[in-house]
Amino acid sequence: MSTGILSSHSAEVRTVIAGRTKRMRRRRLVVSLLVIGVVAVFLVTLMVGQTFYGPLEVIRVVFGQTVPGASFTVGDLRLPRASLGMLSGFAFGIAGVAFQTMLRNPLASPDVIGISSGASAAAVFGIVVLSLDGAAVSLLALGGALVTAGVIFLLSHRGGFAGTRLILIGIGVAAMLESVISYVLSRAAAWDLQTAMRWLTGSLNGAEWSSVLPLAVAAAVLTPLMLSHGRSLGALRLGDDSAIGLGVRVRRTRLFVIVAAVALLAIATSAAGPIAFVAFMAGPIAARLVGAGGSPLLPAGLVGALLVMLSDLVGQFAFDGRYPVGVITGVLGAPYLVFLLIRMSRSGGSL
Amino acid sequence: MRLTWILLLLVAIIAICAASVAFGVRSVSPGDILAALGGDTSTVARAAVVARIPRTVLALLVGAALAMSGATMQAVTRNPLADPGILGVSSGAALAVVVGIAFFGMSSPYAFMVVAIGGAAVAAIFVYLIGSLGGGASPLKLALAGAAISAAFASLVSAILLPRVDIVESFRFWQIGGVGGATWDRIAVIAPVLVAGAVICLVMARGMNSLALGDELATGLGVNVLRSRLISSAGAVILCGAATAIAGPIGFVGLVVPHVCRMLMGTDHRWLLPFSALGGAALLVAGDVVGRLVARPSEIDVGIVTALIGAPVFIWMVRRQKVREL
Numbered sequence: 001m002s003t004g005i006l007s008s009h010s011a012e013v014r015t016v017i018a019g020r021t022k023r024m025r026r027r028r029l030v031v032s033l034l035v036i037g038v039v040a041v042f043l044v045t046l047m048v049g050q051t052f053y054g055p056l057e058v059i060r061v062v063f064g065q066t067v068p069g070a071s072f073t074v075g076d077l078r079l080p081r082a083s084l085g086m087l088s089g090f091a092f093g094i095a096g097v098a099f100q101t102m103l104r105n106p107l108a109s110p111d112v113i114g115i116s117s118g119a120s121a122a123a124v125f126g127i128v129v130l131s132l133d134g135a136a137v138s139l140l141a142l143g144g145a146l147v148t149a150g151v152i153f154l155l156s157h158r159g160g161f162a163g164t165r166l167i168l169i170g171i172g173v174a175a176m177l178e179s180v181i182s183y184v185l186s187r188a189a190a191w192d193l194q195t196a197m198r199w200l201t202g203s204l205n206g207a208e209w210s211s212v213l214p215l216a217v218a219a220a221v222l223t224p225l226m227l228s229h230g231r232s233l234g235a236l237r238l239g240d241d242s243a244i245g246l247g248v249r250v251r252r253t254r255l256f257v258i259v260a261a262v263a264l265l266a267i268a269t270s271a272a273g274p275i276a277f278v279a280f281m282a283g284p285i286a287a288r289l290v291g292a293g294g295s296p297l298l299p300a301g302l303v304g305a306l307l308v309m310l311s312d313l314v315g316q317f318a319f320d321g322r323y324p325v326g327v328i329t330g331v332l333g334a335p336y337l338v339f340l341l342i343r344m345s346r347s348g349g350s351l
Numbered sequence: 352m353r354l355t356w357i358l359l360l361l362v363a364i365i366a367i368c369a370a371s372v373a374f375g376v377r378s379v380s381p382g383d384i385l386a387a388l389g390g391d392t393s394t395v396a397r398a399a400v401v402a403r404i405p406r407t408v409l410a411l412l413v414g415a416a417l418a419m420s421g422a423t424m425q426a427v428t429r430n431p432l433a434d435p436g437i438l439g440v441s442s443g444a445a446l447a448v449v450v451g452i453a454f455f456g457m458s459s460p461y462a463f464m465v466v467a468i469g470g471a472a473v474a475a476i477f478v479y480l481i482g483s484l485g486g487g488a489s490p491l492k493l494a495l496a497g498a499a500i501s502a503a504f505a506s507l508v509s510a511i512l513l514p515r516v517d518i519v520e521s522f523r524f525w526q527i528g529g530v531g532g533a534t535w536d537r538i539a540v541i542a543p544v545l546v547a548g549a550v551i552c553l554v555m556a557r558g559m560n561s562l563a564l565g566d567e568l569a570t571g572l573g574v575n576v577l578r579s580r581l582i583s584s585a586g587a588v589i590l591c592g593a594a595t596a597i598a599g600p601i602g603f604v605g606l607v608v609p610h611v612c613r614m615l616m617g618t619d620h621r622w623l624l625p626f627s628a629l630g631g632a633a634l635l636v637a638g639d640v641v642g643r644l645v646a647r648p649s650e651i652d653v654g655i656v657t658a659l660i661g662a663p664v665f666i667w668m669v670r671r672q673k674v675r676e677l
Contacts, residue, residue, distance in 0.1 A: 155670065164491045167495060171437070171665075173666065175602060176662035179654070180659075186652075324513075327509050337503055
């Protein structure tokens with residue numbers, strides 16, 4: 001009798017273990033493929049342009065050797081641009097999926113609920129009205145995004161936290177901030193479309209080390225911290241009560257995730273503008289690639305980096321004119337949104 | 352009581368319209384205003400006043416259309432947060448016009464209007480379908496679908512306009528709405544269409560009252576729910592599309608005005624719709640005057656003013672709702 005229970009138990013346990021190993025293996029495979037993809041696209045971005053440089057030359061430049069001709073084009077022009085694309089995509093991806101997981105809605109990415117607009121509005125104000133540049137703009141954008149997130153969070157906190165209310169209030173705040181951005185831009189001394197596009201849809205044009213550096217530091221500090229909270233964040237997806245039952249400190253986790261995600265997002269936005277829909281698309285794509293189980297944070301970051309770099313390549317070279325990267329991701333976002341919504345209706349709303 | 356409110360509002364509209372003609376970026380003396388109203392355009396000041404008249408008329412028409420369209424959309428979706436801007440219907444109209452200009456060389460106001468109404472209809476159907484996937488359209492799903500769709504459409508608009516140097520000047524117009532470019536010719540094109548849309552909505556007002564009871568009860572009372580919903584939506588889409596074709600996307604008028612009117616007039620749509628139209632007209636003209644005055648010597652487009660007024664109202668409304676109703 002007892003042996004019967006034991007053996008049936010162990011059979012179930014074995015199935016669970018087998019499933020887990022299978023998912024882990026798949027996850028590891030997908031993550032390594034994504035890493036390889038990111039590195040490969042990064043190198044391609046460095047290689048192509050007005051003049052083509054071979055992979056060896058590019059790698060030598062990246063490692064600091066002086067190569068006649070290539071050092072300037074690759075090292076000074078293409079390297080900051082590629083780094084900015086990779087880092088901002090990574091930051092958007094992680095921040096987006098953190099919000100989507102926390103609010104339990106794939107549509108509730110920070111660019112739809114107004115937090116990116118907060119960073120843009122502050123940055124535009126800093127550049128146009130206060131004539132700031134560099135690190136000051138990054139700081140201001142960070143402040144703007146944090147304040148916006150705080151305001152949205154407080155306004156939606158009425159007798160307890162409610163994700164739905166937060167999302168709707170975010171949409172309202174976004175609409176208001178968008179009009180502030182439009183107004184400030186219309187007051188800019190010269191109506192420079194290039195600058196405008198950067199703050200309306202995001203662009204990698206004119207990338208400089210001074211804007212890449214804060215982003216790199218932020219990503220290096222905040223990514224490990226976010227990843228260490230991945231498990232608690234996953235538990236939040238079950239709802240507050242279940243998460244508390246599992247021993248998650250719900251309020252602390254939520255506060256930490258919001259602050260970290262907003263900081264990443266704001267610094268990325270201040271460097272590259274609110275690259276449209278990357279934060280929105282990266283999470284669901286990553287969740288689909290990796291499958292169930294495990295935290296979607298890291299894969300989403302990698303998918304985001306790939307999305308931005310590939311879209312920038314497309315925007316630069318696929319058409320007659322040159323498009324800023326945000327326009328390409330925005331156009332990609334439209335059909336993807338439809339696909340996501342149709343799939344959501346079938347699976348009942350999860351990522 | 353209702354008549355008193357309507358009379359008060361009419362008086363307010365007349366006062367606001369007078370202000371709209373009298374005040375602007377350029378300060379004009381009372382004598383010049385009177386002379387200009389008599390048809391005299393001999394000086395710059397008088398010409399400026401004459402130019403303000405079509406602008407005021409356009410703001411009246413567009414405001415009325417948007418507010419009535421918003422009230423109708425709220426009735427059809429039974430969703431207090433419905434608004435042509437929030438649901439992405441205006442951005443659908445804007446995208447359609449931009450496609451028409453860029454790829455088909457459209458230039459006549461008639462073509463703009465037809466295309467804009469088509470675009471608005473497509474966007475409305477689309478957002479409603481997406482929002483009602485997976486068991487009924489909740490305000491949250493509709494608003495999210497609308498926000499996401501407008502963001503996607505805005506990207507498409509930039510993608511189409513950016514490389515076209517010849518039309519890029521109109522770029523800003525299709526991002527922020529305004530009534531600065533009003534002419535009598537364009538108003539003449541749009542006015543009959545707006546009247547038609549308004550008549551459709553007003554005729555359906557009784558049906559909208561039944562829709563408010565819920566589909567089952569309305570069916571039980573002998574109302575053809577699907578038909579009322581389709582015809583009312585058509586009216587709302589015509590109003591919003593035509594207004595967007597001439598003034599660009601202007602948000603929140605359709606949200607704020609019907610909501611305030613409902614507090615004053617109650618929920619009977621036979622009263623609510625015309626009252627909302629009056630309120631929308633008053634709000635848009637007033638917003639336009641404010642936009643002209645606060646930023647002298649330049650102007651703030653009325654679309655920005657309405658967003659700054661409307662978004663806080665939207666947030667306040669969301670806070671009032673109970674969570675399970677969202």
